Amino acid sequence: MEFQVIWFILWAVLWAVYFMLDGFDFGAGMLYRFIAKDETQKRVMLNTIGPVWDGNEVWLITAGGATFAAFPTTYAYMFSYLYSALLLVLFSLIIRGISLEFRGKSESPSWTGRWDTGIFLGSLLPALLFGVAFGNIFQGLPIDAAGYHGSLLYLLNPYGLLTGVLFVLLFLVHGSLWITLKTADTISENAAGIAKKLWIALLVVAVAFLVYTYFATHLYQNYLENPVLLIVPVLAVLSLLATGVFSARGAYLKAFFASCLTIVLVTFTGVIGLYPNLIPSSLDPNYSLTAFNSSSSIYTLKIMTVVALIFVPIVIAYQIWIYRIFRHKTTELDVAAGKGAY
Amino acid sequence: MDTLALSRLQFAVTSLFHFIFVPLTLGLSILVAYMETRYVRTGDETYLKMAKFWGKLFLINFALGIVTGITMEFQFGMNWAEYSKYVGDIFGAPLAIEATVAFFLESTFIGLWVFGWNRVSKGVHSLSIWLVAIATNLSALWILLANGWMQHPVGYVLRNNRAEMTDFAAMVTNPYGWLKFFHTVLSGYVIAAFFVMGISAYHLLKKTNPDFFKRSFRIASAFGLASSILVFAVGDFHAKEVAKIQPTKFAAMESVWNTKAAADYYLLVVPDTANERNSVEAVGIPRLLSFLAFGEGQAQVQGLKDFPKEGRPPVMPTFLSFRAMVALGTLFVLLSLIAFIISRREGLDSHSKFLKIMLYALPLPYIAGQLGWIVAEVGRQPWIVYGVLKTSDAASKAVSPLQVWASLLGFTLLYGFLAIVDIYLLTRTARKGPDEDISAILKHARVQEV
Numbered sequence: 176m177e178f179q180v181i182w183f184i185l186w187a188v189l190w191a192v193y194f195m196l197d198g199f200d201f202g203a204g205m206l207y208r209f210i211a212k213d214e215t216q217k218r219v220m221l222n223t224i225g226p227v228w229d230g231n232e233v234w235l236i237t238a239g240g241a242t243f244a245a246f247p248t249t250y251a252y253m254f255s256y257l258y259s260a261l262l263l264v265l266f267s268l269i270i271r272g273i274s275l276e277f278r279g280k281s282e283s284p285s286w287t288g289r290w291d292t293g294i295f296l297g298s299l300l301p302a303l304l305f306g307v308a309f310g311n312i313f314q315g316l317p318i319d320a321a322g323y324h325g326s327l328l329y330l331l332n333p334y335g336l337l338t339g340v341l342f343v344l345l346f347l348v349h350g351s352l353w354i355t356l357k358t359a360d361t362i363s364e365n366a367a368g369i370a371k372k373l374w375i376a377l378l379v380v381a382v383a384f385l386v387y388t389y390f391a392t393h394l395y396q397n398y399l400e401n402p403v404l405l406i407v408p409v410l411a412v413l414s415l416l417a418t419g420v421f422s423a424r425g426a427y428l429k430a431f432f433a434s435c436l437t438i439v440l441v442t443f444t445g446v447i448g449l450y451p452n453l454i455p456s457s458l459d460p461n462y463s464l465t466a467f468n469s470s471s472s473i474y475t476l477k478i479m480t481v482v483a484l485i486f487v488p489i490v491i492a493y494q495i496w497i498y499r500i501f502r503h504k505t506t507e508l509d510v511a512a513g514k515g516a517y
Numbered sequence: 518m519d520t521l522a523l524s525r526l527q528f529a530v531t532s533l534f535h536f537i538f539v540p541l542t543l544g545l546s547i548l549v550a551y552m553e554t555r556y557v558r559t560g561d562e563t564y565l566k567m568a569k570f571w572g573k574l575f576l577i578n579f580a581l582g583i584v585t586g587i588t589m590e591f592q593f594g595m596n597w598a599e600y601s602k603y604v605g606d607i608f609g610a611p612l613a614i615e616a617t618v619a620f621f622l623e624s625t626f627i628g629l630w631v632f633g634w635n636r637v638s639k640g641v642h643s644l645s646i647w648l649v650a651i652a653t654n655l656s657a658l659w660i661l662l663a664n665g666w667m668q669h670p671v672g673y674v675l676r677n678n679r680a681e682m683t684d685f686a687a688m689v690t691n692p693y694g695w696l697k698f699f700h701t702v703l704s705g706y707v708i709a710a711f712f713v714m715g716i717s718a719y720h721l722l723k724k725t726n727p728d729f730f731k732r733s734f735r736i737a738s739a740f741g742l743a744s745s746i747l748v749f750a751v752g753d754f755h756a757k758e759v760a761k762i763q764p765t766k767f768a769a770m771e772s773v774w775n776t777k778a779a780a781d782y783y784l785l786v787v788p789d790t791a792n793e794r795n796s797v798e799a800v801g802i803p804r805l806l807s808f809l810a811f812g813e814g815q816a817q818v819q820g821l822k823d824f825p826k827e828g829r830p831p832v833m834p835t836f837l838s839f840r841a842m843v844a845l846g847t848l849f850v851l852l853s854l855i856a857f858i859i860s861r862r863e864g865l866d867s868h869s870k871f872l873k874i875m876l877y878a879l880p881l882p883y884i885a886g887q888l889g890w891i892v893a894e895v896g897r898q899p900w901i902v903y904g905v906l907k908t909s910d911a912a913s914k915a916v917s918p919l920q921v922w923a924s925l926l927g928f929t930l931l932y933g934f935l936a937i938v939d940i941y942l943l944t945r946t947a948r949k950g951p952d953e954d955i956s957a958i959l960k961h962a963r964v965q966e967v
Contacts, residue, residue: 237616255914
């Protein structure tokens with residue numbers, strides 16, 4: 176296999192894992208204040224993501240770093256073309272991180288209330304904007320010989336926004352299932368109720384997205400040429416259905432894993448449709464940025480492949496270990512005993 | 518201002534702001550890890566309280582280091598697209614490796630450290646903070662190897678309209694990068710030492726928790742003495758590397774206009790950049806400049822006039838920053854030495870004058886660190902990659918001045934707000950002193966032992 180193809184796949188994997196992991200942080204960050212009856216319950220929910228959100232976010236840093244190292248031309252254009260959108264993502268992520276860390280530093284309601292808003296916006300905006308960004312990449316950006324012809328407002332087109340809403344709903348369902356699993360009693364029950372309701376909305380939006388994709392993008396081209404690839408979107412739909420079915424039956428662990436799988440497969444569905452493009456041009460395919468015309472030299476790709484093969488498995492191993500250490504449910508007792516840090 | 522000037526200003530603001538938080542993380546993680554290890558080894562609860570208290574301050578600072586670091590990674594693509602495209606083949610690698618090898622480790626195990634007091638054994642818990650300490654320093658290594666490549670590009674060839682990597686080992690073993698790494702992390706250790714000594718001095722003056730803060734002060738003074746001497750020594754090697762590889766930067770650092778063999782070093786220099794000379798050169802030490810630059814009193818030091826005007830860095834900021842940094846560095850050795858000696862005798866708390874000095878000296882190593890980066894980056898101008906790519910050719914073409922104005926304004930407001938909150942939290946926590954309830958942790962430790 177060519178190294179460009181390996182890195183195209185790795186690129187997709189990094190984004191997929193990032194969305195799968197930080198996705199439930201975003202979901203929990205959007206939802207906790209609406210599920211909670213009081214401050215203690217809020218803290219219980221925040222403490223479920225406390226030990227892991229930081230490590231989850233690094234998958235984004237690595238996805239960005241991998242884009243830089245493996246596809247520098249794409250990195251350069253993607254980040255400068257989407258300047259204003261990425262700036263908003265950046266500010267939101269900064270605000271989320273700071274709000275999570277600083278919220279618990281004082282008990283006054285005006286203090287915690289402000290950081291609650293920070294966590295909410297810092298979770299909602301990146302979820303929405305990542306969706307908008309990927310929606311626009313799926314459609315292609317207006318690039319030609321003269322450069323880029325879009326703007327922030329241009330990105331907020333109907334298909335981009337629909338993809339944004341899809342991402343928000345995927346993460347909301349994901350996050351509510353996470354809370355269901357990681358808490359007990361009323362919090363868990365309330366979160367489960369919300370997961371079931373939101374899942375219906377997600378299903379509707381997902382169907383709309385699949386249909387609209389046919390009209391707004393060329394993503395299905397690759398599937399028509401290689402029908403065997405259809406297995407990915409089909410599995411994506413099946414895992415989405417499984418998420419709902421398992422939730423309805425009260426099998427929340429299975430539902431959460433089905434939701435993980437849904438997010439990964441939805442990302443793959445999009446990226447397979449893009450191949451070999453990383454950023455297609457909507458004006459002229461000659462100006463599309465592909466895995467081949469925007470990649471690093473083979474020498475660099477080889478070095479980076481060795482690094483990835485050694486270290487990514489190590490990272491996955493210790494992250495799984497950390498998830499196991501914190502596999503218990505967080506309860507109000509934990510928070511009261513001063514064990515919860517947030 | 519155009520996109521280029523605004524992007525440069527934004528990079529200066531965001532990177533200097535980022536570097537307020539990073540260096541403390543580099544050193545304080547090691548101190549906290551040491552304190553916790555002492556607790557695990559001796560069972561002495563004061564060490565546990567120390568790890569908790571200094572750890573709390575560490576975390577407030579750490580959070581800002583992390584979030585402002587994301588900006589740095591995004592910014593290369595957002596504002597410096599031409600740069601990223603031209604050198605990404607070689608420059609992207611250390612950044613991606615940093616994330617994979619170091620940043621994951623740091624961010625994953627900080628979670629275990631903060632939330633895991635009652636979840637894992639004492640040993641595993643102290644291991645988690647050691648892993649954080651190792652990872653932050655490892656992270657600095659990869660970032661500084663990347664910066665080292667911008668200062669002294671090696672292991673590449675210009676091909677396909679860009680710089681392509683041909684020798685990964687050359688980049689990883691670049692002496693310039695390694696010197697920069699040691700100089701930078703050691704300066705971070707000095708910051709951490711003065712941070713701990715300054716806050717301890719505050720409490721010793723107020724006579725709150727004297728035993729706790731005497732011990733903290735003592736540990737920090739040893740750490741500070743070792744690192745302030747080493748940062749000086751490495752700095753000397755580093756300056757020799759600069760003289761060899763970046764003669765324009767060295768000439769600007771010392772404000773040398775005319776090429777001279779057996780050059781003297783003047784303690785007092787006032788550059789006159791308009792007339793390309795120094796208006797004052799006083800208190801000379803014969804041949805010292807040649808010796809500092811090349812380790813040899815007879816050596817020839819190149820002057821700025823040897824280079825075309827457009828190839829020289831701005832002299833004034835480079836020169837002043839360098840002088841001030843060296844003066845501060847000398848002061849740190851002196852203060853740590855006194856601190857080290859006094860803290861090993863009885864009656865540290867009776868030296869109230871010295872303790873006051875140590876309290877007010879707390880921000881000085883931060884200033885020295887900022888000045889060091891001004892020397893490194895301003896002194897490299899007009900190049901973004903020394904001798905390979907000009908800064909003026911590196912900015913994004915697709916970005917309008919208006920966009921950068923907006924982002925610069927946004928960063929200034931957001932970072933200003935973060936700075937206020939951070940300083941508020943740090944001073945409040947530092948003033949409060951150790952008030953952590955450690956009974957739950959001790960109980961957990963006892964259960965583990967049974």
